[in-house]
Amino acid sequence: MYFIKMGRSTLNKLSMIAASTLLAVSSACVQMSAHADEISLPKLGDAAGSTLSVAQEQQIGDDIMRQIRRSEFLMKDPIVTDYIQHLGYRLVAANPDALGRQFQFFVIQENSINAFALPGGYVGIHSGLITASRSESELASVLGHEVAHVTQRHLARRLERQNDLTLPSILGLIASVLVATQDPEAGMAGVAATQAAGQQSIINHTRDNEKEADRIGITMLSAAGFDVSAAADFFETLQQASRYTFKPPEILLTHPLSRNRIAAARERAELYPKIDYQDSIDYFLVKSRVRSQNLINDKEAFRELESRFNKSQLNSLEELYLYAELLKMRGNNSLAIKVLSNLYQEHSSNQLLLFSLAEAHLAHGSGQEMLPLLESQLSKTPDSTKLLLATSEIYIRSGQPTKAESLLLRYADVHQKNPSYLKLLAKAQADAGNTPEMYETTGQYLMLLGDLRSAKKHYERALNATSKDPYAQTRIQARLDDVRQKMRAVLKAQSER
Numbered sequence: 001m002y003f004i005k006m007g008r009s010t011l012n013k014l015s016m017i018a019a020s021t022l023l024a025v026s027s028a029c030v031q032m033s034a035h036a037d038e039i040s041l042p043k044l045g046d047a048a049g050s051t052l053s054v055a056q057e058q059q060i061g062d063d064i065m066r067q068i069r070r071s072e073f074l075m076k077d078p079i080v081t082d083y084i085q086h087l088g089y090r091l092v093a094a095n096p097d098a099l100g101r102q103f104q105f106f107v108i109q110e111n112s113i114n115a116f117a118l119p120g121g122y123v124g125i126h127s128g129l130i131t132a133s134r135s136e137s138e139l140a141s142v143l144g145h146e147v148a149h150v151t152q153r154h155l156a157r158r159l160e161r162q163n164d165l166t167l168p169s170i171l172g173l174i175a176s177v178l179v180a181t182q183d184p185e186a187g188m189a190g191v192a193a194t195q196a197a198g199q200q201s202i203i204n205h206t207r208d209n210e211k212e213a214d215r216i217g218i219t220m221l222s223a224a225g226f227d228v229s230a231a232a233d234f235f236e237t238l239q240q241a242s243r244y245t246f247k248p249p250e251i252l253l254t255h256p257l258s259r260n261r262i263a264a265a266r267e268r269a270e271l272y273p274k275i276d277y278q279d280s281i282d283y284f285l286v287k288s289r290v291r292s293q294n295l296i297n298d299k300e301a302f303r304e305l306e307s308r309f310n311k312s313q314l315n316s317l318e319e320l321y322l323y324a325e326l327l328k329m330r331g332n333n334s335l336a337i338k339v340l341s342n343l344y345q346e347h348s349s350n351q352l353l354l355f356s357l358a359e360a361h362l363a364h365g366s367g368q369e370m371l372p373l374l375e376s377q378l379s380k381t382p383d384s385t386k387l388l389l390a391t392s393e394i395y396i397r398s399g400q401p402t403k404a405e406s407l408l409l410r411y412a413d414v415h416q417k418n419p420s421y422l423k424l425l426a427k428a429q430a431d432a433g434n435t436p437e438m439y440e441t442t443g444q445y446l447m448l449l450g451d452l453r454s455a456k457k458h459y460e461r462a463l464n465a466t467s468k469d470p471y472a473q474t475r476i477q478a479r480l481d482d483v484r485q486k487m488r489a490v491l492k493a494q495s496e497r
Contacts, residue, residue, distance in 0.1 A: 057155065058102070061120020065104070066450030068124075069419055075107040075127060076420060077293075079352055082385050083286045084143075087136075088123060091144045094223035095216070097151040104417060105143065111294065113238065117146040119155050127290045134237065136283040137230030141221055145231070148216035154209045214265055222272040229274075232265035284318045285352050292325035302326050309339075317343065324356070333364035351377065351386055358390040367394040383411060385421070392424055401431035419448050436465035440476055447483060452490065456483045 068074055075081065088105035092098040103121040108114075110126040117123050123146045133139040214231065222228045239262070295301045305323045308314050314323060320339055327336035340357040347353055354377060358370045374391045378384065388411060395404035405428040408421065415421035422445040429438035439462035446455035459480040463473065 054101075054153075057119040057153070058121070061118045061122050063450070064118050065120070065122050066448065068106075070449045070451075073108050073110065075109045077107075077289065078386055078389055078420060079289055079355060080107050080127075080130075080286055083282055083352070084125065085385075087140055088143050088147070091140060091147055091220050091224050094225075095147060095151060095220045097216075098147055101150065103147065103150070109293070115142045115146050117149040121150050123147060123150065127293070130290050131287055131294075132237070133234065133287075135227065135230060135233075135277075136279040137221065137227035137277050138234040138237070139283070140224065140226045141217060141231040141234055144217035144220040144224075145213045147220065148213040149209065152209070152212055152216065154213070210261070211264070214261065215268060218265065218268050218272070222275070225275060225277065227275050227277040228269040228272045229266070232262050232269060235262045235265060281317065281347060281350055282352050285321050285350075288318045288322040289325060292322055292329065295322075295326060296329055302330070317347075321353075321356070324360070328360055328363060331363075333360050336360045337364060337366075351381065351384055355386040355390050358394065362390075362393060362397065368398050370394060371398075383414070385415070385418070389420065389424060392428060396424075396428055396431060401428045404428035405432050405434065405437075416444065417448060419445055422448070436462050436467040436472065437469070439465060440472070440479070443479060443483075447479075452483055452487050456480065456487065459483060 084105045084107055088103060092101075092103050101121045103123065105123050105125075107130070108124055108126050111128040111131075112126050113129045113132045114126040115124070115129055123143060125142065125146075129142060130139060133142075218228055218231050221231065305314065305319065305326065308319075309323055314320050320343055324336045324339040324343070327333070327339065337357065337360045340353060340360055344350070344353045344357055354373060358367065358374060361367045361370045371391070371394055374387055374394070378387050378391060381387065388407060392404040392408050395401065395407070405425065408425040408428060412421075412425060422441055426438050426441040426445060429435075429441060439458045443455045443458035443462065446452075446458060459476055463476045463480060467473075469475075
């Protein structure tokens, strides 16, 4: 489904996010309406009778995502983020309809089971869905389903089908679902109020969307080499979960489930060759990494793991890695290094374990010991985000910021939408004494977070500074013009509300 229902935080905080999201989307609409004739979005208050263009969807999605990046709910763990991105890209590569679009996958720190797609190719899942999945194929099936929502342009088609639904109603729907938190009834009440008389036709259209996303998602799953029966398996897991709890999994509120839908998924899976897919090591490690976040304050769970480790009863990769992560969180980095070193010796090609080991060494103050291993692995996979970040962090902390800046700049274009990457690059540039470059990179970072005013100030500082880059002035001026245009759009949207 196209709309997100975050949880766990207070209603007040989410209300603020929803309000700023609504304003951001409104300003996007105002901004796009001022563009060339080929981009013609209905004015606020008009019926959304014509389909949104791909460019308009992208603009709306970008503005919503800026607000999510600023929230405390977005999981910024490079291991989890990198894994979900690669899993998602594997599915995108298997779908010809997806290749012409920009996709970005991310995780919301939330124990509930949910997934969603935003306009513009942004696909998110709750961390609880990762731990609830029983196989990598099940997790991939959910991502594939959301990718299908994007490629089939279900948001634009909903607008086209419901001619009497105004654009503010759609924006209100996004905001109301953002506000919905621990009480599902509150969120659904907001949705119902927003949809008003057109509710039933939208629900019918939603069911059609779900069937289409199931069909395309399973096709994608097969093309990417996953187990095609995983979609129906996960449906059954969700159905079982809903039988024994007062509140069903959140994903069922936005993805209605029925016996017919499960049967249809089973029948469609039989049309494809059966694949005996083996889950990757990274899948199990990421599940443990996410679990460790939930067990930070669980002393009993830690004591049990500790006792079993001391008795040599921790044998599985997942449990040993979970124990190592909890050791790091408790400051016992020396023992964490020992556990992770043993795991890395057994799986010496695994970058996730290498990154985790580097984290432990950094926390222990022995990061430089990891440089030979990291540099060696980087020479084999020079575009690994995890290794680039780990190596650059160690360079900076060991007084080699110029090396870190040079390394990060090689792939800066690829990571233009990665706040963590830009933040680290700005730190390297500051420590290296390249102040004009630091201002520009910080401006890019702030733009991703939607802090237009601060981004503008940093671009102005960069423009007034002297850079060794002969193209800097032209590039920075273009960035400055862009942020000023966005600020004018926001002011205009505020005045028209």
